[in-house]
Amino acid sequence: MKPILEMRNISKRFTGVQALLDVDLQLFAGEIHSIIGQNGAGKSTLMKILSGTYTADSGVIYINGKQVQISSTADSAKLGIGIVYQELSLLNNLTVAENIFLGREIVNGVQLDNAKMSDMARKSLLELGIENIDVDQNVEVFSLAKRQLIEIAKVISIYPRILILDEPTAALTNEDTRRLFNILFKLKEQGICIVFISHRLAEIKKYCDSGTILMNGRVTANVRMNEVNELQIIEYMLEDNFNTFHRKWRTKQHKKQPLLELSDIYLHNQVNYVSCEIFPGEITGFTGLLGAGQDILWRIVYGAQRKDSGEIRINGKRVRITCPSDAVQFGIGLLTENRKEEGLFPEMTCQDNIALPSLKHFRIRKYTPLLHNRRIRNSCNDLAKRLSIKMRSLSAKVKLLSGGNQQKIIVSRWLMKDLDILVFIEPTRGVDVGAKTEIYRILESLASQGKAIVVISTDTTEILQLSDRIYIMVDGKISTTLNEPTDEETLARLIQGNPEKKVIA
Amino acid sequence: MSIKAKKYVTTIIKYMDILTILLLSAVLVLFFINRNPKFLSTSNLTNIVQQNAALIIVSVGTTFVVISGNMDLSSGSLIVLTACMTGVVFRATGNIWLGMITCIGVAMLISTMNAALIAYGKINAVIITLSCMIWARGLALGITGSKSIPVPSTVLQRIYQPFWGSFFNITFILVVLCMGTGWFLLNRTKFGRYTKAIGENEITAQLAGVNTKLVKFGIFAFAGLLTGIASLVDLSRLGSAVAMIGYGMEMNAVVAVVIGGNKLSGGEGSFAKTLCGLLFMCLLSNGLATLNLMDSQVYLLKGMIILIALAIQRGSNLIRLRWLRVLNEKD
Numbered sequence: 001m002k003p004i005l006e007m008r009n010i011s012k013r014f015t016g017v018q019a020l021l022d023v024d025l026q027l028f029a030g031e032i033h034s035i036i037g038q039n040g041a042g043k044s045t046l047m048k049i050l051s052g053t054y055t056a057d058s059g060v061i062y063i064n065g066k067q068v069q070i071s072s073t074a075d076s077a078k079l080g081i082g083i084v085y086q087e088l089s090l091l092n093n094l095t096v097a098e099n100i101f102l103g104r105e106i107v108n109g110v111q112l113d114n115a116k117m118s119d120m121a122r123k124s125l126l127e128l129g130i131e132n133i134d135v136d137q138n139v140e141v142f143s144l145a146k147r148q149l150i151e152i153a154k155v156i157s158i159y160p161r162i163l164i165l166d167e168p169t170a171a172l173t174n175e176d177t178r179r180l181f182n183i184l185f186k187l188k189e190q191g192i193c194i195v196f197i198s199h200r201l202a203e204i205k206k207y208c209d210s211g212t213i214l215m216n217g218r219v220t221a222n223v224r225m226n227e228v229n230e231l232q233i234i235e236y237m238l239e240d241n242f243n244t245f246h247r248k249w250r251t252k253q254h255k256k257q258p259l260l261e262l263s264d265i266y267l268h269n270q271v272n273y274v275s276c277e278i279f280p281g282e283i284t285g286f287t288g289l290l291g292a293g294q295d296i297l298w299r300i301v302y303g304a305q306r307k308d309s310g311e312i313r314i315n316g317k318r319v320r321i322t323c324p325s326d327a328v329q330f331g332i333g334l335l336t337e338n339r340k341e342e343g344l345f346p347e348m349t350c351q352d353n354i355a356l357p358s359l360k361h362f363r364i365r366k367y368t369p370l371l372h373n374r375r376i377r378n379s380c381n382d383l384a385k386r387l388s389i390k391m392r393s394l395s396a397k398v399k400l401l402s403g404g405n406q407q408k409i410i411v412s413r414w415l416m417k418d419l420d421i422l423v424f425i426e427p428t429r430g431v432d433v434g435a436k437t438e439i440y441r442i443l444e445s446l447a448s449q450g451k452a453i454v455v456i457s458t459d460t461t462e463i464l465q466l467s468d469r470i471y472i473m474v475d476g477k478i479s480t481t482l483n484e485p486t487d488e489e490t491l492a493r494l495i496q497g498n499p500e501k502k503v504i505a
Numbered sequence: 506m507s508i509k510a511k512k513y514v515t516t517i518i519k520y521m522d523i524l525t526i527l528l529l530s531a532v533l534v535l536f537f538i539n540r541n542p543k544f545l546s547t548s549n550l551t552n553i554v555q556q557n558a559a560l561i562i563v564s565v566g567t568t569f570v571v572i573s574g575n576m577d578l579s580s581g582s583l584i585v586l587t588a589c590m591t592g593v594v595f596r597a598t599g600n601i602w603l604g605m606i607t608c609i610g611v612a613m614l615i616s617t618m619n620a621a622l623i624a625y626g627k628i629n630a631v632i633i634t635l636s637c638m639i640w641a642r643g644l645a646l647g648i649t650g651s652k653s654i655p656v657p658s659t660v661l662q663r664i665y666q667p668f669w670g671s672f673f674n675i676t677f678i679l680v681v682l683c684m685g686t687g688w689f690l691l692n693r694t695k696f697g698r699y700t701k702a703i704g705e706n707e708i709t710a711q712l713a714g715v716n717t718k719l720v721k722f723g724i725f726a727f728a729g730l731l732t733g734i735a736s737l738v739d740l741s742r743l744g745s746a747v748a749m750i751g752y753g754m755e756m757n758a759v760v761a762v763v764i765g766g767n768k769l770s771g772g773e774g775s776f777a778k779t780l781c782g783l784l785f786m787c788l789l790s791n792g793l794a795t796l797n798l799m800d801s802q803v804y805l806l807k808g809m810i811i812l813i814a815l816a817i818q819r820g821s822n823l824i825r826l827r828w829l830r831v832l833n834e835k836d
Binding site (some may be wrong): 073074089090091092093094098102103104105107110111112114141 | 694701709710715772773829
């Protein structure tokens with residue numbers, strides 16, 4: 001059988017990071033093919049090259065044996081490639097039918113033919129076996145799962161030959177996932193090639209026909225799903241430990257008071273009665289699949305997210321945190337995973353970025369608004385030296401720094417505040433390997449200074465290397481607490497959410 | 506909750522902002538009718554529509570601009586500039602048709618120029634229209650020498666003169682026509698749908714294949730055309746081009762659009778909301794004028810009442826969002 005799409009020797013380099021190196025991919029009609037790999041393995045980059053969002057540095061793409069150029073999203077659409085993005089791209093203020101036909105409306109003279117579009121939208125939803133969706137309702141009233149189905153219907157209605165789904169099940173329940181796959185099976189029978197990206201191996205194993213496994217931008221294996229088991233897939237996904245950073249696991253060497261206690265934190269549909277303890281001088285790891293609730297939990301603790309119920313205690317005393325400034329007052333600092341949107345002021349200087357929350361400590365005199373600029377500069381310089389931040393000068397704009405150095409800027413911001421509890425969400429996302437190790441060392445030294453460090457990461461290697469204690473979250477609950485070291489396969493297994501198979505030979 | 510009751514509640518929630526502003530308008534009416542029994546008389550109501558005809562026409566364009574997530578501050582100054590140009594042309598040639606063509610033409614020309622800068626030059630609409638607001642008023646003062654220019658033309662006056670009873674005139678027809686066209690464009694054409702899409706998320710609209718620049722250009726050009734028409738309507742009512750024509754019109758239009766419940770950040774909006782907002786603003790202006798207050802008191806009261814109305818509107822919106830969440834969680 002000839003492949004419908006073939007990618008050969010695809011390479012892509014971003015500043016400092018080799019995202020893809022000589023990747024080959026073959027897709028066949030009437031197959032569900034899965035792209036598997038850890039975060040940062042290059043799955044999304046590969047798909048973005050296919051969709052025309054990025055262009056490859058080198059490599060060729062063939063469709064039906066003919067070489068093609070994909071340099072824009074319009075190109076890929078013309079070639080019959082349809083993509084359902086990870087973030088939904090529906091417009092909430094328009095109805096289902098209006099969304100499905102956006103950009104290619106049916107008109108009758110100048111007048112929109114709403115009745116016809118509604119009819120066709122209804123038909124295309126029915127063809128997919130989706131019922132109970134009123135096409136004349138605004139999209140915003142539907143649940144996430146239904147919106148996902150609408151999005152697929154929108155992409156399907158342009159009759160693609162290749163349909164790419166980027167983590168469509170991250171936010172879906174098992175029931176919804178099954179329904180989604182029933183639809184995908186129907187499409188498969190029509191001869192459409194489906195590319196499926198997910199972190200949930202059980203799903204992949206159960207529903208997909210074949211898979212390409214990526215690790216650090218390279219293909220490690222091409223597999224047929226009926227020939228491998230989950231364990232083998234995990235082995236292909238994990239990197240050999242050539243990473244130089246190794247941290248000794250310090251098992252309960254102390255019997256300290258917990259610094260921070262959470263009890264029964266609850267948020268509807270997101271976090272399900274979570275209780276845990278955080279100790280000073282330790283790095284506590286939280287991990288789980290995307291959407292398992294670990295990041296939301298800590299956003300709640302930081303006051304960046306409302307909670308329905310639950311209690312937070314610091315040093316045994318109950319505290320009320322309703323907004324981030326409360327949390328900072330109680331000594332909690334949070335570093336978000338998306339630095340550009342929530343962490344940094346990209347247009348401002350390094351100095352301003354570091355000192356912003358601590359400015360009131362630098363007043364010339366108490367109760368005067370004037371700032372002591374020299375003292376600010378000196379203390380920023382000290383911090384920059386301590387964390388070895390590489391920058392031209394303190395007055396350089398932060399947006400010019402590399403990802404690793406930007407992350408260090410935020411770390412130094414909270415160090416200046418001298419907070420006791422530091423929460424890192426995905427601390428090394430978008431950071432290259434060298435800087436990764438450096439950040440690990442910083443985290444370790446902070447912990448040894450007696451600070452409580454919390455690391456939230458979906459990268460199992462990272463969690464294992466860093467943590468003294470690991471909480472694993474599944475579906476908004478802490479499913480397992482690990483107080484002693486384990487190997488990566490066990491952890492990967494636990495994250496998938498089947499604790500009954502806890503012991504793997 | 507039974508299905509019927511749920512449907513009922515959903516409908517109320519959907520139209521809550523309109524209901525709120527209508528309720529506030531009713532409060533205004535009750536207050537003013539207490540002070541002035543003739544407040545709801547036919548003659549006063551006619552008066553309200555005629556006096557505010559230009560504002561209503563401008564608001565149609567402003568609705569489009571606001572729904573697309575933009576802002577247009579130029580309309581007031583464009584009205585005075587085009588009115589003055591009409592006056593100058595009429596004084597020089599004595600031909601009112603030439604004057605009226607100048608009026609519409611200049612409005613279109615300047616607004617398309619702005620539109621091009623906004624859509625293709627990618628400059629923020631607030632800044633472009635703000636600068637236009639300043640220079641257009643300056644130019645108007647310049648060409649008239651800060652004096653009013655009478656335009657004694659029977660043709661022009663016919664726009665305002667009633668020809669059937671005391672109510673029906675060309676002004677009224679124009680108001681209905683502009684509103685109708687706006688409604689049709691927003692709800693029945695691609696242009697309207699793309700306007701909403703751009704207001705919600707311009708990038709998504711672009712990815713879906715919408716020519717967002719052209720649509721934005723169209724929105725501002727359309728608003729310019731309406732401004733030209735509004736200028737003629739006001740000129741006909743006043744009989745002469747004075748520098749105070751259209752003063753603060755752009756702000757009144759924006760306030761009317763927003764107070765009716767259209768989102769200033771774009772995406773959501775309808776002509777029903779604009780109409781309700783206009784109703785509130787017109788009742789307020791007219792009612793305050795009949796109270797025989799000093800100018801300072803009128804401004805103070807008007808501003809404070811608008812503020813209170815916006816606060817109430819915001820409160821009702823918060824309640825609406827909470828109800829929506831409750832309803833959705835029951836699903």
